[in-house]
Amino acid sequence: MGLVFLFNQSSLAVKYNRINIIGLGNILHGDEGFGVAALKSLEETATFPESVHFIDGGTQGIYLLDFIESADAVIVFDALIPLDYDRRVYVYRNNELPDFIHRKMSSHQMGFSEMLGIAKLHGKMPKDIVMIGAPPKDLELNIGLSPELSLLLPEAVEQGRRVVNGWLAEE
Numbered sequence: 001m002g003l004v005f006l007f008n009q010s011s012l013a014v015k016y017n018r019i020n021i022i023g024l025g026n027i028l029h030g031d032e033g034f035g036v037a038a039l040k041s042l043e044e045t046a047t048f049p050e051s052v053h054f055i056d057g058g059t060q061g062i063y064l065l066d067f068i069e070s071a072d073a074v075i076v077f078d079a080l081i082p083l084d085y086d087r088r089v090y091v092y093r094n095n096e097l098p099d100f101i102h103r104k105m106s107s108h109q110m111g112f113s114e115m116l117g118i119a120k121l122h123g124k125m126p127k128d129i130v131m132i133g134a135p136p137k138d139l140e141l142n143i144g145l146s147p148e149l150s151l152l153l154p155e156a157v158e159q160g161r162r163v164v165n166g167w168l169a170e171e
Contacts, residue, residue, distance in 0.1 A: 015127070015170050019048075020071040021160065022057045022064060024078040024112065031079050031136030031149045038077035038132070038156045045157070048164060065115050069124035073167050075160050076112065079149075080133035087148055089155045091163075092131045130163050132156050 023039025026032045036056055043054040053071075057064045068074055082090060097116070112131075119125050134156060138146040145153065 016072040016167050017051060018071045019052045019073045019075075019164060019167060020055055020067045020126075021052065021075045021164070022055045022067055022077070024057045024059070024076060026059050027143060028141060030138040030140055030142050030144065031146050032139050033143075034079040034134060034136065034145060034149055034153070034156075035077035037145055037153060038160065041153060041157045042077075042160050046161065046164075049168070052164060052168075061111075062115065064112075065118060068115055068119045068126065068129075069122060071126045073128040074126045074130070075163055076129070076131045076133075077156060077160065078112070078131065078133040079136040080131070081135045085135050087135055087137065087152070089132065089134050089152050089159060091159050094129055097129065097131055128167065130160075132159050132163075 021039060021042065022035075023037070024035040025037075027036050036058060039054055039056060046052070053067075055064070055067050057067070057076075080090065097113075116125070116129070134149055134152045136146075137148045
């Protein structure tokens with residue numbers, strides 16, 4: 001007698017088994033820590049299911065590759081500087097991701113754009129990737145965001161919440 005497996009069709013239709021939210025930046029350099037501050041703020045106020053994971057990526061570089069490759073969808077919070085910019089929150093999705101993302105703090109650190117390139121070469125790109133950030137004002141050695149970026153933090157967090165809720169609604 002053979003084994004018979006019955007599957008619930010709705011359980012097979014889950015679009016996002018794993019959503020990773022990554023905060024990037026160095027909290028010891030003022031506004032460079034914007035991504036980590038946004039991550040922590042969202043984590044403290046979120047009520048997402050267990051499929052949503054919060055990762056304080058700091059300045060770990062290549063060590064974050066698995067968090068990109070293992071996810072169906074990824075949000076990255078970071079301090080970022082578009083070529084022409086106003087001091088506001090920027091949201092980039094999938095093909096909109098610009099080439100300048102995550103400048104390196106040293107020549108030895110792998111940037112986020114290089115990690116996306118490696119994930120693409122491995123054939124392990126997330127279905128969806130969103131980057132949310134704002135241009136830093138103060139990158140001096142100090143802990144805490146400038147008043148200008150502190151004002152933008154709630155909007156960045158709300159943008160992240162909307163993206164995740166949209167992904168979860170698709171499931």
